[in-house]
Amino acid sequence: MLFKPTILPWALALGTAQVASAPTNKVPPRYSGEAQKLADPRYGPIPGQSDLYSYYWGTDRPFPGNISDPVFPTQDGPPGVDDLIWQNLLSAEWLIFEFYQQGIEAFTARDFVAAGMPNTTYRRLMEIRNNEAGHLRIFQNQISPTSIKPGRCKYSFPFTEPLGYLALMTVLEISSMAFLTGLVQQPRLNFNKGAMLAIAEVETRHEAWALVDIWKANPFGGPxxxxxxxxxxxxxxTNAFIVPGSCPPENPEFPHARQRLPALSAGQDTVSLTPGSNITLHFPDPRNQPFFNESVQYYAVFYHGISSISVPIETLFWPRQAICVTIPSKFETKGVIIALVADRRGAPTKESVIAGPAVILEQPSRLATSVLHGKAG
Structure with a gap:
């Protein structure tokens, strides 16, 4: 059932809610202070102990997605060793949760059936939304009481009909999987590494469902x-989906520390994004274009599985002449390929990356080119 701050139907099962005793003078006056109750991890339905995060079938935002303000520190002292990583993850989770919530509000079960989808699609999306609400609460609880827990921004997603929504959902989920393989390397505490791996396994289930039920594709992504x-x-x-100026001003920079790299995609003339395909590199944001030093050799670096392959690119005549590259034919047509542009072979440091990354779907491969051309698939 839905949690609302003033009505506590779950209290019968959990007992009286415990409210964090945050000093009110630490909460800016523009906020009601309601979110400060979230500082206590025992407050509200607990992920893994409540059916809310699996079996809520309403369209209103489930707890804690219905409380949008940041949660301010309740203790003085240094931040937890992994707080910054959890803050980044919580800010990202707000975006993912909101994507599912907006889809549930925008469409009905009949809309997906009319678009040719299984009659279970809408309920499955609700269940994923519920899982993402549980992730919000898990991430809030992992941030120490000496650090702020970021609040929700406003988000704008480019979908207008059910198939376009499901296509974007697939891109976001598979991007999340690739993102989490890097994120799990960052925590200093082993427990936090394990917790992030557990979240990644859930995201994999979400993606496997979409591949099987929605796109009728093989969900196995190789070894x-x-x-x-x-x-x-x-x-x-993902900052492209955030409405400028809509985040609580107290939220930490997202992500920290932000590189603001030029975006990267394949050109609109792309016919295929499978291994062995020839593509042109496109930098879609006219306000953020890369700079190429004529004395430096640059590379398109492609990641797939546990390997990466660097392909030298010619940048001397750009932008008068497009930059062309071939996706390595050695890669299997499975899972996802991630591409970036770097000034060193193999992009050995994040500072060597000068544009990207671009996430290239291989399953189903037709969806990658459809999304590129602004179609649903």
Missing amino acids: SDTIFPYADEILDS
């Missing part, structure tokens, strides 16, 4: 999912 070392670069690309 290894793709490892991408610079998780925050994938996070940064």
Whole structure:
């Protein structure tokens, strides 16, 4: 059932809610202070102990997605060793949760059936939304009481009909999987590494459902999912969905520290994005274009599975002449390929990355080119 701050139907099962005793003078006056109750991990339905995060079938935002303000520190002292990573992850989770919530509000079960989808599609999306609400609460609870827990921004997603929504959902989920393979390398505490791996396994189930039921594709991605070392670069690309100026001003920079790299995609003339295909590199944001030093050799670096392959590119005549490259034919047509542009072979550090990353779906491969051309698949 839905949690609302003033009505506590779950209290019969959990007992009286415990409210964190945050000093009111630490909460800016523009906020009601309601979110401060979330500082206590015992407050509200607990992930893994409540059916809310699996079996809520309403359209209103489930707890804690219905409380949008940031949660301010309740203790003085240094931040937890992994707080910054959890803050990045919570900010990203707000975006993913909101994507599912907006889809549930925008469409009905009949809309998906009319678009040719199984009659279970809408309920499955609700269940994923519920899982994402549980992720919100898990991430809030992992941030120490000496650090702020970021609040919700406003988000704008480019979908207008059910198939376009499901196509974007597939891109976001498979991007999340690749992002988490890099993120799990960052925590200093082993428990936090394990917790992030547990979340990644759930995201894999979400993606496998979409591949099987929606796209009628083989869900097996080969012997290894793709490892991408610079998780925050994938996070940064999601800023395109955030309405400028809509985040609580107290939220930490997202992601921290943000590189603001030029976006990267294949050109509109792309016919295929499978291994062995020839593509042109496109930098879609006219306000953020890469700079190429004529004395430097640059590379398109492609990641797939546990491997990466660097392909030298000619940048001397760009932008008068497009930059062309071939996706390595050695890669299997499975899972996802991630591409970026670097000034060193193999992109050995995040500072060597000068544009990207771009996430290239291989399953189903037709969806990758459809999304590129603004179609649903």
